[in-house]
Amino acid sequence: MSVIETVNLRKRYGPLEALKGVSLRVEKGQIYGLLGQNGAGKTTLIKILLGIVRLTDGEARLLGEPAGTVHVRRKVGYLPEDHQFPTYHTGYSLMDFYGSVYGVPADARRKKIPEALELVGIAGRMHSKIKTYSKGMKQRLGIAQALMHEPELIILDEPTDGVDPMGRKEIRELMSRLKEKGHTIFLNSHLLGEVELICDRVAILQRGELVREGTVAELTKQKGQYRLRLADGQAFPTDAVAALGYAAQPVAERPGLIEVALNEGQTIDPVVKLLADRGLNLRHLVENKQSLEDVFMKTVESAEPGVDRKKQRRGARPVGGKD
Numbered sequence: 001m002s003v004i005e006t007v008n009l010r011k012r013y014g015p016l017e018a019l020k021g022v023s024l025r026v027e028k029g030q031i032y033g034l035l036g037q038n039g040a041g042k043t044t045l046i047k048i049l050l051g052i053v054r055l056t057d058g059e060a061r062l063l064g065e066p067a068g069t070v071h072v073r074r075k076v077g078y079l080p081e082d083h084q085f086p087t088y089h090t091g092y093s094l095m096d097f098y099g100s101v102y103g104v105p106a107d108a109r110r111k112k113i114p115e116a117l118e119l120v121g122i123a124g125r126m127h128s129k130i131k132t133y134s135k136g137m138k139q140r141l142g143i144a145q146a147l148m149h150e151p152e153l154i155i156l157d158e159p160t161d162g163v164d165p166m167g168r169k170e171i172r173e174l175m176s177r178l179k180e181k182g183h184t185i186f187l188n189s190h191l192l193g194e195v196e197l198i199c200d201r202v203a204i205l206q207r208g209e210l211v212r213e214g215t216v217a218e219l220t221k222q223k224g225q226y227r228l229r230l231a232d233g234q235a236f237p238t239d240a241v242a243a244l245g246y247a248a249q250p251v252a253e254r255p256g257l258i259e260v261a262l263n264e265g266q267t268i269d270p271v272v273k274l275l276a277d278r279g280l281n282l283r284h285l286v287e288n289k290q291s292l293e294d295v296f297m298k299t300v301e302s303a304e305p306g307v308d309r310k311k312q313r314r315g316a317r318p319v320g321g322k323d
């Protein structure tokens, strides 16, 4: 049984089709990232899963039940996007309030609240009013609130929004621990570097359509390109390598680094042998991997040519021009 399953999910807001038939599955113990530009439909999908918004067509199931029932909602922790907690609460009293909403008994709440706040690093301020919290502290409180009832599924809409780099690392570590404990995490983020570090699988939504889906490793794999570097002062024998049938060229702005592209059926080994035969010393050799950000940009660009206008402007500038 999948923790989340949507089948041909559609949502219309009047004339606007925010989701155009999205099918995806999230399995137990995964950290799953949903990516997409502003307005792609990420929050809409999350709100359908939680029963905050009604689907127009298709199916959405959580833990084997139709999404949105009260019963299944209790097994889910949710950090909303742009949450506004009542600021007259203290961190502690807010947690106590949400705990009671989720049906956590009072004595369990007394034990659980300091633990959860400790986990996100704000236990020291739990008796201060929320209005005295920084943005990052409010975000951490929001995450703690989503963990209060030990939910099987944790849905986080932009979990590290406004959190400093150290705090983001702590939140990533927290997510890893929750995953180890068997929780499933579904998150939504614009920080692709972070998603790449933490997620098992990702889906890319583009104007309501799922355009890519897979493990981070699958999506970022870029076969047939290597980068290599020789020992200091040694010149790369581009012509001899070209004579073997390989295209090799220096990597712009990375002195000494050479990129070798393989054709179908070629391996890098003949190049390595040629270098050794010539007494050259290989100091670095890695198969190219693209970042999740590269994948995202290419996906968005191919789905909507011209979207990445900033890049085009950069390309048109003379070398050395400022952004």
Ligand SMILES: Nc1ncnc2c1ncn2[C@@H]1O[C@H](COP(=O)(O)OP(=O)(O)OP(=O)(O)O)[C@@H](O)[C@H]1O
Residues within 6 Å of the ligand: 013, 016, 018, 036, 037, 038, 039, 040, 041, 042, 043, 044, 045, 081
């Ligand atoms: N209640 C609503 N009524 C009408 N249109 C809506 C409503 N909620 C969302 N939309 C529209 O649906 C589309 C998807 O919005 P959604 O909030 O799901 O995007 P998102 O991917 O979460 O974007 P962001 O990254 O900016 O948070 C947008 O065009 C948005 O304007």
Ligand SMILES: [Mg+2]
Residues within 6 Å of the ligand: 042, 043, 044, 081
């Ligand atoms: Mg959103």
